Amino acid sequence: MQNKVTIKDIAKTLGVSISTVSRALKDHPDISESTRNLIKNFAQEINYRPNVLALSLRRQKSNTIGLIIPEIVHHFFSSVISGMEDLSYREGYNIIICQSTENQFREATALQTLIDHRVDGILVSLSKSTQNFSQFKKAQEEGFPMVFFDRICESIETDRVVMDDLEGGRLATEYLINKGCQNILHLAASPILLIGRNRRDGYLQALKDHNIPIKEELILKCDTQEEVSTLRNHLYELLPQIDGVFAVNDSTAIAMIQILKKKGYRIPQDIKVVGFGDGPNATIVEPALTTIEQKGYDMGRESVRLLLQRLNNPSASISYQTRVFPPTLKIRESA
Amino acid sequence: MQNKVTIKDIAKTLGVSISTVSRALKDHPDISESTRNLIKNFAQEINYRPNVLALSLRRQKSNTIGLIIPEIVHHFFSSVISGMEDLSYREGYNIIICQSTENQFREATALQTLIDHRVDGILVSLSKSTQNFSQFKKAQEEGFPMVFFDRICESIETDRVVMDDLEGGRLATEYLINKGCQNILHLAASPILLIGRNRRDGYLQALKDHNIPIKEELILKCDTQEEVSTLRNHLYELLPQIDGVFAVNDSTAIAMIQILKKKGYRIPQDIKVVGFGDGPNATIVEPALTTIEQKGYDMGRESVRLLLQRLNNPSASISYQTRVFPPTLKIRESA
DNA sequence: AACGATTTCGCAAACGTTTGCGCTTGAAAA
DNA sequence: TTTTCAAGCGCAAACGTTTGCGAAATCGTT
Numbered sequence: 001m002q003n004k005v006t007i008k009d010i011a012k013t014l015g016v017s018i019s020t021v022s023r024a025l026k027d028h029p030d031i032s033e034s035t036r037n038l039i040k041n042f043a044q045e046i047n048y049r050p051n052v053l054a055l056s057l058r059r060q061k062s063n064t065i066g067l068i069i070p071e072i073v074h075h076f077f078s079s080v081i082s083g084m085e086d087l088s089y090r091e092g093y094n095i096i097i098c099q100s101t102e103n104q105f106r107e108a109t110a111l112q113t114l115i116d117h118r119v120d121g122i123l124v125s126l127s128k129s130t131q132n133f134s135q136f137k138k139a140q141e142e143g144f145p146m147v148f149f150d151r152i153c154e155s156i157e158t159d160r161v162v163m164d165d166l167e168g169g170r171l172a173t174e175y176l177i178n179k180g181c182q183n184i185l186h187l188a189a190s191p192i193l194l195i196g197r198n199r200r201d202g203y204l205q206a207l208k209d210h211n212i213p214i215k216e217e218l219i220l221k222c223d224t225q226e227e228v229s230t231l232r233n234h235l236y237e238l239l240p241q242i243d244g245v246f247a248v249n250d251s252t253a254i255a256m257i258q259i260l261k262k263k264g265y266r267i268p269q270d271i272k273v274v275g276f277g278d279g280p281n282a283t284i285v286e287p288a289l290t291t292i293e294q295k296g297y298d299m300g301r302e303s304v305r306l307l308l309q310r311l312n313n314p315s316a317s318i319s320y321q322t323r324v325f326p327p328t329l330k331i332r333e334s335a
Numbered sequence: 336m337q338n339k340v341t342i343k344d345i346a347k348t349l350g351v352s353i354s355t356v357s358r359a360l361k362d363h364p365d366i367s368e369s370t371r372n373l374i375k376n377f378a379q380e381i382n383y384r385p386n387v388l389a390l391s392l393r394r395q396k397s398n399t400i401g402l403i404i405p406e407i408v409h410h411f412f413s414s415v416i417s418g419m420e421d422l423s424y425r426e427g428y429n430i431i432i433c434q435s436t437e438n439q440f441r442e443a444t445a446l447q448t449l450i451d452h453r454v455d456g457i458l459v460s461l462s463k464s465t466q467n468f469s470q471f472k473k474a475q476e477e478g479f480p481m482v483f484f485d486r487i488c489e490s491i492e493t494d495r496v497v498m499d500d501l502e503g504g505r506l507a508t509e510y511l512i513n514k515g516c517q518n519i520l521h522l523a524a525s526p527i528l529l530i531g532r533n534r535r536d537g538y539l540q541a542l543k544d545h546n547i548p549i550k551e552e553l554i555l556k557c558d559t560q561e562e563v564s565t566l567r568n569h570l571y572e573l574l575p576q577i578d579g580v581f582a583v584n585d586s587t588a589i590a591m592i593q594i595l596k597k598k599g600y601r602i603p604q605d606i607k608v609v610g611f612g613d614g615p616n617a618t619i620v621e622p623a624l625t626t627i628e629q630k631g632y633d634m635g636r637e638s639v640r641l642l643l644q645r646l647n648n649p650s651a652s653i654s655y656q657t658r659v660f661p662p663t664l665k666i667r668e669s670a
Numbered sequence: 671a672a673c674g675a676t677t678t679c680g681c682a683a684a685c686g687t688t689t690g691c692g693c694t695t696g697a698a699a700a
Numbered sequence: 701t702t703t704t705c706a707a708g709c710g711c712a713a714a715c716g717t718t719t720g721c722g723a724a725a726t727c728g729t730t
Contacts, residue, residue, distance in 0.1 A: 389716035
């Protein structure tokens, strides 16, 4: 840190007290216009800037919010970050970012770090592997404002920002059914994740609604490009009996499309594919991916909006809100 | 911020002085084993955690580093962030992230904010539009440790982390030439950006090396997907006279491929295309994109490594380093 | 028994702010 | 001339730490 000029220095060179400088700089009425101008001009001249650290300590408020996110290199999550940064920038808050890399231990460390830094609130999307929420619970009990987004924790009452994942899964699956699919493979996320369960439940719901029998073997835990690759042989065996695929995210949907094409299946004629996310890849793959749109940027903004709303009404009387974004199906060529 | 327990509270309930608590907690030899244990146990019990803000103020060191980045929703940049976060996490630093959104004004604000927050150092990649570096110069003169990465500033002496963009451009272009191309279109970034100029110069270099005449009309400022779209008609006119394209980044290369395919050109038979970046899209587009690999994660790590090295050797005697990553050509199907 | 040397701890200043309170002024009111 | 009062300013505590220095207590040594 630098040899920055402080309020003390100004006081000394101008021959006034520290408190006078402080008050003058914030237009306190106790200070005469002449000394106020003197001080303000001088401060400007030497480019005085208050020490935010000292301010935070004094005010017991850091104007900083902490973010715990599973992955940064991820279109949805990076969009979320972008939305968060945009709004908090406007509102005078800064973001400290921590990446859990889908690792529960690192997630816990991150939480502790952020608390240690006395952030005013925390935004978090859980890692895939997190099953123990005790640290979050403790933070919650200590009155730490938290907003969960996307990958939320059901057992903790907080503000939340989510998609209607169940409806998304239902929508995607129903679309496939309406297009004539009867044997739909679901590439699912881990059931540890609520969003994974919800999207799967949406899939099941759609089948039920249309009186299509559920086949357990058509639900496969497979939520990354790599996993598609390792499960390749098993997938090959499944292909002859399916006419549709609903993948829990775009990248596995796309990996699936690539496998299908390699095996000579025509999309969408032989097998139809729907993804989830609507990232930039969706329009690059051929055929272009029909998928559920997920508004990361907006969800990011909404998360900090909720957080700030709570920070600004410390009365704590507002009951917890859950903001749910409706899914929309982007119809393209893959289904 | 919360009603967290402080060192003072511990002192009071245990009937010792504040300084004793402080020393006990950090195993200062002056404190007897018995009181040390007493204090440490109690601290653990009530889950005491030091106030980082107070520490930073006292130590004049925040263990925080600031990041100014043009865009977060961008594969290369998010990879950079990820690498930065990983290493700084390990080294006990936190990252405050600011997005300039390619806006010079916002970039300046971000810089000021970070300085106000007394970050220990700053990592920055310039916005596309930045032509005035005075604020950075001032920060530099005040002794603020800075590392520029990717989009660096030539006129300021700092540590730098870059790719050999010229060599990358040369490599890409030469590859096209060796494949038989004679009329290569270059979709270029703004010449304001050094990386834009360098990649273009690499293109020119390769042409010269192979005695191919340079045609100014084959160098087009066009570095986004959107710009490809707006320049569509102009591009159509150009197509009959070209047999190769070197695009300054993957997304414009891909947009170009899509246009070419729509117009009935076969890739790579009729026109070959090379991109720059090697993001995930490169393997999704068809034909898969031949492109220059850009190691964002590694460049991010290297940037904080350089920064920390400087922070840990405040002697300031080390001369500024420029770490340059060699480009490699990922050969796929588009060329 | 007296002394010096340790051991063990507390005081207080400092980091850079804000802010309640009290102290000077000078002028207006009595 | 004295009293009153507001205007204008400074003192000092506080936010939560660390740390140099001094002081008290304990101990061993003659």
